[in-house]
Amino acid sequence: MAMIVQKYGGTSVGSVERIQAVAQRIYKRVQAGNQLVVVVSAMGKTTDTLVQLANAISTNPNRREMDMLLSTGEQVSISLLSMALQELGQPAVSLTGAQVGIVTEAEHSRARILEIKTDRLHRHLNRGQVIVVAGFQGVSTGNDLEITTLGRGGSDTSAVAIAAALKASCCEIYTDVPGILSTDPRIVPEAQLMPEVTSDEMLELASLGAKVLHPRAVEIAKNYGIPLAVRSSWTDDPGTQVMSVPVEDRPLVNLEIAKAVDGVAFDSDQVRIAMLHIPDRPGVAAKLFGEIAARNVDVDLIIQSIHDGNSNDIAFTVTENAAQQAQAIAEAIAPTLCEGTSQNLDDVAVMTAADIAKITISGAGMIGRPGIAATMFQSLADAGINIEMISTSEVKVSCVILQKDCDRAIATLCDVFEIASSPMTIIPAAFSHANHPPVRGVALDLKQAQLAIRHVPDHPGMAAKIFSLLAQQNISVDMIIQSQRCRVLNGVSTRDIAFTVAQGDAEAARLALSGIAERMSFGEIEVNPAIAKVSIVGAGMIGAPGVAAKFFQALADDRINIQMITTSEIKISCVVPEAQGKQALKLVHDAFDLAGTAKIEVPA
Numbered sequence: 070m071a072m073i074v075q076k077y078g079g080t081s082v083g084s085v086e087r088i089q090a091v092a093q094r095i096y097k098r099v100q101a102g103n104q105l106v107v108v109v110s111a112m113g114k115t116t117d118t119l120v121q122l123a124n125a126i127s128t129n130p131n132r133r134e135m136d137m138l139l140s141t142g143e144q145v146s147i148s149l150l151s152m153a154l155q156e157l158g159q160p161a162v163s164l165t166g167a168q169v170g171i172v173t174e175a176e177h178s179r180a181r182i183l184e185i186k187t188d189r190l191h192r193h194l195n196r197g198q199v200i201v202v203a204g205f206q207g208v209s210t211g212n213d214l215e216i217t218t219l220g221r222g223g224s225d226t227s228a229v230a231i232a233a234a235l236k237a238s239c240c241e242i243y244t245d246v247p248g249i250l251s252t253d254p255r256i257v258p259e260a261q262l263m264p265e266v267t268s269d270e271m272l273e274l275a276s277l278g279a280k281v282l283h284p285r286a287v288e289i290a291k292n293y294g295i296p297l298a299v300r301s302s303w304t305d306d307p308g309t310q311v312m313s314v315p316v317e318d319r320p321l322v323n324l325e326i327a328k329a330v331d332g333v334a335f336d337s338d339q340v341r342i343a344m345l346h347i348p349d350r351p352g353v354a355a356k357l358f359g360e361i362a363a364r365n366v367d368v369d370l371i372i373q374s375i376h377d378g379n380s381n382d383i384a385f386t387v388t389e390n391a392a393q394q395a396q397a398i399a400e401a402i403a404p405t406l407c408e409g410t411s412q413n414l415d416d417v418a419v420m421t422a423a424d425i426a427k428i429t430i431s432g433a434g435m436i437g438r439p440g441i442a443a444t445m446f447q448s449l450a451d452a453g454i455n456i457e458m459i460s461t462s463e464v465k466v467s468c469v470i471l472q473k474d475c476d477r478a479i480a481t482l483c484d485v486f487e488i489a490s491s492p493m494t495i496i497p498a499a500f501s502h503a504n505h506p507p508v509r510g511v512a513l514d515l516k517q518a519q520l521a522i523r524h525v526p527d528h529p530g531m532a533a534k535i536f537s538l539l540a541q542q543n544i545s546v547d548m549i550i551q552s553q554r555c556r557v558l559n560g561v562s563t564r565d566i567a568f569t570v571a572q573g574d575a576e577a578a579r580l581a582l583s584g585i586a587e588r589m590s591f592g593e594i595e596v597n598p599a600i601a602k603v604s605i606v607g608a609g610m611i612g613a614p615g616v617a618a619k620f621f622q623a624l625a626d627d628r629i630n631i632q633m634i635t636t637s638e639i640k641i642s643c644v645v646p647e648a649q650g651k652q653a654l655k656l657v658h659d660a661f662d663l664a665g666t667a668k669i670e671v672p673a
């Protein structure tokens with residue numbers, strides 16, 4: 070007998086007929102010999118309607134009262150679904166978050182789950198009842214038992230957390246789309262269903278998949294190794310399997326506010342190659358990495374910061390044994406890159422540094438929590454370690470540092486983030502990157518702005534200052550890139566630092582940084598809201614040369630200029646002009662053969 074946790078979204082329980090259909094579905098699963106705990110959202114657009122009501126009364130409604138109000142939506146749907154099950158002759162009981170004992174922090178409207186009591190759940194299950202639980206809500210710890218909510222879309226998180234607490238065999242998320250698609254179907258109608266995706270990939274695709282699956286739910290699934298399925302409520306199709314590496318028993322206390330960083334990794338077998346003063350125009354990255362891929366050399370990190378005048382720099386890392394070859398390729402291609410541009414070949418420089426190491430922190434918990442990158446930079450600075458390169462993704466921050474600093478960096482970071490030692494997990498064959506496609510999905514983010522600080526003095530602690538300041542203002546930073554080019558101003562060597570933030574935060578970020586600019590001897594602060602970020606994600610790109618080249622070539626073919634590049638092991642992101650963002654998404658989706666002809670029904 071398997072224990073299954075299911076979750077039904079608002080549209081799936083949007084009417085009496087739909088509630089009855091869901092009850093039928095549940096009934097069949099129980100008949101087949103399973104125990105079911107079912108989490109439901111509020112019916113249809115109920116939560117939105119309640120928010121509108123509150124806004125009609127107050128421009129700034131009290132957060133406690135908001136939780137009191139919004140939690141009623143789910144109370145309607147759980148009782149109705151429970152009645153519908155009873156009508157079918159299926160014993161059922163509905164429970165609110167508080168009745169179950171879904172204990173959260175006392176943070177109204179954005180509480181994280183601390184613990185889920187399972188005694189009552191087990192009691193009902195043992196009586197043969199289906200339990201219908203109100204999603205998205207919990208009860209705070211402390212003397213005053215307060216109703217809390219987890220934040221919009223939080224029912225997914227409730228469901229996966231219950232699955233973790235009960236050690237259920239799987240968690241199924243039922244929704245109004247067939248599963249997770251390879252890209253946004255409103256922009257690319259040829260988007261196709263992904264039959265499977267790893268939780269790591271899903272987290273890196275957070276900006277694509279967030280509407281279908283709450284990133285916090287994916288975080289719990291990954292941390293507790295819960296198999297997840299995202300499926301349509303209207304069909305029996307299998308949907309998308311979100312796969313997580315099985316984990317050993319992990320304590321169920323502080324279920325959600327587990328550590329933001331759960332791994333520190335390093336790689337000292339890396340050589341950095343930087344090409345400086347190459348022309349800033351479409352096709353340059355494609356040519357360079359195309360040539361490298363043609364020789365079958367695998368590139369790890371790739372970084373391109375914002376341009377400086379008409380020229381730009383690209384830096385990348387390769388393993389030590391490929392370094393000479395990569396350097397020779399870069400040198401040989403320089404004349405081709407400059408051809409037909411005003412760029413002077415004599416200015417182009419290829420610089421190789423073998424004495425470097427890459428150090429990476431990773432953790433699903435860093436999504437939406439500002440300050441993690443800043444903490445990393447600060448602790449490196451405190452240890453007197455200069456950062457040569459920075460590259461970031463949704464769930465990782467990598468810094469290239471000097472090899473001699475590597476041991477100290479690892480010790481410092483393990484200490485600061487309380488990592489005992491990176492555990493050696495045995496990765497099952499199904500998770501080996503060789504068994505995954507190089508690119509699973511493509512995401513577009515049009516809601517970011519790019520900021521650049523010119524001429525930041527190049528000494529330890531500068532990145533830390535900048536990003537702690539932003540974290541203090543509660544501004545989440547997405548891509549962070551430090552330029553390769555060093556410019557000596559008044560005897561001080563300086564570099565540009567560029568990053569992206571949500572468009573709504575750009576002005577606050579600019580203001581905050583302007584406040585310290587003079588004291589820190591920064592140059593100009595530039596803001597560009599007209600950018601788009603296009604990302605490809607796939608576990609199979611590890612050790613597969615040519616993926617980056619193909620991505621850059623697809624953009625070059627349409628003469629789309631790449632303004633910034635960052636990478637992680639399983640993700641490559643490019644910033645392009647906003648006006649070309651949608652076109653870029655289509656081209657890249659096509660280039661990796663993700664487009665299909667199967668008609669995917671997606672509600673407007």
Ligand code: ASP
Binds near residue numbers: 110116142205220225
């Ligand atoms: N009803 C809540 C919302 O709309 C929670 C959920 O559906 O996940 O945000």
Ligand code: MG
Binds near residue numbers: 078225282283
């Ligand atoms: Mg949802």
